[in-house]
Structures are given as C-alpha cells and as structure tokens.
Amino acid sequence: MADLISKIGVIGVGHLGQHHVKHLSNNNVFSFSGIFDVDTDRANKIAVEYNCNAHDSLNDLLNNCDAVSIVTPTLTHAKIAEQCIMAGKHVFIEKPITKTVAEADRLLNLAAENNVLIQVGHIERLNPALIPLKNFELNPKYIEVQRLAPYTVRGTDVPVVLDLMIHDIDIILSLVNSPVKNIRASGVSILSDSVDIANARLRFENGTVASITSSRIARDKVRKIKIFQKDMYVTIDFLLGLTEIYRVLEADQDDPDALETASLEAYGNHKKIVYEKPDINQFDALEMELTNFIQSINGNDKPIVNGQAGRDALDVAVKIHDMILEDIH
Ligand code: NAD
Numbered sequence: 001m002a003d004l005i006s007k008i009g010v011i012g013v014g015h016l017g018q019h020h021v022k023h024l025s026n027n028n029v030f031s032f033s034g035i036f037d038v039d040t041d042r043a044n045k046i047a048v049e050y051n052c053n054a055h056d057s058l059n060d061l062l063n064n065c066d067a068v069s070i071v072t073p074t075l076t077h078a079k080i081a082e083q084c085i086m087a088g089k090h091v092f093i094e095k096p097i098t099k100t101v102a103e104a105d106r107l108l109n110l111a112a113e114n115n116v117l118i119q120v121g122h123i124e125r126l127n128p129a130l131i132p133l134k135n136f137e138l139n140p141k142y143i144e145v146q147r148l149a150p151y152t153v154r155g156t157d158v159p160v161v162l163d164l165m166i167h168d169i170d171i172i173l174s175l176v177n178s179p180v181k182n183i184r185a186s187g188v189s190i191l192s193d194s195v196d197i198a199n200a201r202l203r204f205e206n207g208t209v210a211s212i213t214s215s216r217i218a219r220d221k222v223r224k225i226k227i228f229q230k231d232m233y234v235t236i237d238f239l240l241g242l243t244e245i246y247r248v249l250e251a252d253q254d255d256p257d258a259l260e261t262a263s264l265e266a267y268g269n270h271k272k273i274v275y276e277k278p279d280i281n282q283f284d285a286l287e288m289e290l291t292n293f294i295q296s297i298n299g300n301d302k303p304i305v306n307g308q309a310g311r312d313a314l315d316v317a318v319k320i321h322d323m324i325l326e327d328i329h
Contacts, residue, residue, distance in 0.1 A: 007030060009055075012070060012071040021050050021052065034055055066297075070084070070092065082106070085107065093107075096313070097120045100318070118306065124223075126289050144225070146214075146223070155216070160196050173312055173313060180316055185324050195325075199213045200212045244275065247273070249272055258274035
C-alpha cells in the first residue's frame, strides 16, 4: 500500500479550481496545503474566501504537499504536471489530460518512473444518472450523444472536440469493450478560431457504432445519451439526472421495477416491453472524484478515470479533430 498522503494543494483557482479548493479544504482525511495561481489577485481572493495559504510559486506549494490538483488552462497541463510529477507528487489533472497525445504519453511514462498516480477529471463518468447502468449487462450496438452548450470564451483555447466532446468519448470508451476501428467526422468554426460544432461517428471493431454531436453555439444546454442494444434501450439526460430504461422481456417474465408494461409481438413471439425509471441518488460528482483520487493514492480505491483512460480519450478526440481539419481544408 502507498504511503498515506497527508497534504494536497490546488494549482489554478479560476472558474473550476475554486470548487476543487472548496472540496479539498473541507475534509477530515488530510490537510490542505493551499493554492498557487499565476493571477495573484485571484489567488489572494480565493485564499481569503477559503482561509488557506496562497503560495508565491509553484515550487513553494510543491515543497508543502504530497499531491496536487491541476486546474489550469489545458495548454498548460503538460508543463505543470511534468514539474509536479518530477517532484514526486500525485496529480489530478482536469480534462483533457493534455493538448497532445505525445504530451500525455510523456506524463504517463514519467508517472510510472516516479511511482505517482495520475487521475483525470472526466467528471461525467461519475454522473449519478450513469450509476443505474451498473445493474445491467451492457453490450451497446448503437450510441447517440448530444452535448450542446451556450458560447463562453472559457474553454475556447481548445476546439470543441477537446473541450466538450471528449467527455462523451471517455464515456463511450468506458461502455464499449472494443477498439475503435474507424472514425468519420466533420465540423465548423462559428465564433471562435477553432472548431465550435462537431459531429463524429465511431465504429468499433465489435460492430458498435457511436454518433456524437457537440456544439458550443447553442441557446440552451443539452447533455443526452441514448444507448441501444439487443432488447434494451436506455436514455439518459445528464442535466436532469434522469435515466429511463426500456427492456424487452418474455411475456410471462416479471419485473418488479417496471413502471409501465406494453405487449409486443417480436421475433414471431409474444413479448413485453417494460419501462423503468431508476431512482438516482444525487451526489456531488466533483467531491466524489476528488475523494476517489485521495482514496486511490492511499491504496483504498482505484481511480475511476486513470491517466491511461484520459490519454485514450484524448487520442480519439485528436483523431476526430484532425479529420475535421482535413475535411475543412
Ligand atoms: P479558468 O480560466 O477559469 O481558470 C484557470 C486558472 O488557472 C486561472 O485562475 C489562471 O490564472 C490560472 N493559471 C493559468 N496558468 C497558470 C499557471 N501556469 N500556473 C498556475 N495557474 C495558472 O479555467 P477553468 O474553466 O477553471 O478551466 C481549467 C481547466 O479545467 C481546463 O483544463 C478545463 O478544460 C477544465 N475544465 C473541466 C471541466 C469539467 O467538466 N471537468 C469544466 C470546466 C473546465
């Protein structure tokens, strides 16, 4: 078992980083070592708000902690994470792990050499609405995902595929137990200098097809996934925290969780469709994710999204994005 960690800090305390500080500065398991942000005004404001230490330099923070959460803009992840890993610190890196796959591979190698953990903040994997799927044997044939968001400048330092679509790529890779066979993709730039709307179709070696649409030019937020497999259809609304499951059962089979039942003539037999709406236990996914990081460092758990998973999602995202650029030019 790894040594129990006692001190953790946060690097980058902007829009998302402040929430990391909120959770990490308020727990009974380890001590909070404080924060570092190149924007000293912002760092001081957050330090006052959460009654913690704003360090003058990254090195100063690293000298006072065993692990860090990196919540800086994506383009800075590789350099900052490398410095932390070389200092022997476990790192939680917000998604995407890095901008390039070569950078991610370098971090994975360095982490192995330095015997530290990398965890990646693909928070949607912990969305409470996904939890009921654990009760079913999943073998998706077709997956359709939509993730739309109103435009904000934050996040536009990377294309929409690395900003939004990568959440869904990570979820899909976790649901489909097969390598990606081929990718088709197209997209357009509307407001930023990079791709703002993208559509990709992944075909996996086992025949599963996934269609993903992501846009940061939308009036309202939409985050939905539909999963189709033999005799089962699941639809999840991540924003509403709503999971609905339709299953085909034998006509005489009972389902105690069924809310509605309809008869169905299928495959020349009399069957029935049952509709279930599992109760969703709401929890704070960020708190859960950071707790999972600490528990994993202490050897009491495994990272839900480890560095390799973060790297694999990035690899598919980069291939999609490269294909879009090829298509545009
Ligand atoms: P932000 O711009 O609001 O905050 C970034 C902070 O990092 C700023 O305070 C900035 O001063 C600081 N910073 C910049 N360079 C730094 C450096 N070299 N050292 C220390 N601090 C530095 O950005 P944000 O929206 O909080 O996003 C941060 C990261 O979180 C990005 O990688 C983004 O993709 C990711 N993110 C993930 C999710 C999610 O759903 N998991 C959601 C939003 C953002």
